[in-house]
Amino acid sequence: MSLFKSSLPAGFLFPYRHPKAKGLVEGTLYGLGSLFRGVGAALDELGSMVQGPQGSIKDHVQPNLAFAPVQRKPDVPATAGQVVPAPPAAARTLKIKEVVVPNKHSTAFVAANANVLGNVRLGAGSSVWYGAVLRGDVNGIEVGANSNIQDNAIVHVSKYSMDGTARPTVIGNNVTIGHAATVHACTIEDNCLVGMGATVLDGATVKSGSIVAAGAVVPPNTTIPSGQVWAGSPAKFLRNLEPEEASFIGKSATCYAELSAIHKFEQSKTFEEQFTESCIIKDRAALADPSNSVHQMWEYDSQTALVARAKR
Secondary structure (H helix, E strand, C coil), rough: CCCHHHHHCCCCCCCCCCCCCHHHEEEEEEEEHHHHHHHHHHHHHHHHHHHHHCHHHCCCCCCHHHHHHHEEECCCCCCCEEEECHHHHHHHCCCEEEECCECCCCCCCCCCCCCEEEEECCCCEEEEEECCEEEEEEEEEEEEEEEECCCEEEEEEEECCCCCCCEEEECCCCEECCCCEEEECCECCCCCCECCCCECCCCEEECCCCCCCCHHHHHEEEEEEECEEEEEEEEEEECCCCCCHHHHHHHHHHHHHHHHHHHHHHCCCCCCCHHHHHHHHHHHHHHHHCHHHHHHEEEEEECCCEEEEECC
16 A cells, blocks of 8 residues: 555555534434334334344344354353343343443454454453454453454363362453463463463463463463473473563554554445545555556545546
8 A cells, every 4th residue: 555655646545434424414314213213123123023023034144253242151250251140132132131242342343254252351551463352251260361262262261170169261461472372271370371272271370471382282280480481292391481582472462452443443444434434545556656657637535535526
């Protein structure tokens, strides 16, 4: 996108954000549209009630599970998520009174195809990337500030275990959980890194400032002391952390926190914004092409780089 920056007018802003409604006419139309959409949703709910359990609920679009509730179970404390009344349709058809929804800080990022379910809390600046699953159904999952759960990683909990202990999963601040890692009913303290494809099992504790190497399998109830690198299957002490490795853990957390803000912005765009942006990119490419004489006959809007009027 920066390829064409030199050919654009000074002060050009990108990405383009669709402007809010301004003026009496636009504001009125926007308000009417919101009213009609609200009435339509209410009529749909009324129709579902009239039809009963066998109604058209099956025809609805499947919900986005990137951030979804689970049924509250009386024997599972909601330590991380928030207990709320079940939606009317769920209460009516599934006989559910309460659900547990994840608690997400306003600055946290959850990718559109990730799954964050139930009794989960995400701290400030944390991020859950594409294909990752955090399933807080039978216990709680805590993720601290500036921590990242990378693509296809799995975080789960336990309600029962061989020693009879129910265990949540606690992930501290500035923690990196690498791609396709599995973290199950364990504790990862602050400033740790769990490498790609690694597995940390029930009851294990990774003390602050430690690294679990890629592909390692940390057995149940194992404690990894601070400042160490463990590797292998089963994982064993490899060596102490080098200074540059300790520095990298912090850089990894900061980098992913900054990157998640960009992805969060992109995923927040409306259809109109995405469509306008695609038009901008096409016209920007044409503007940058010196052989395209047609585009030299027009004047362009300084904000969007779209054709405004013919040159006179």
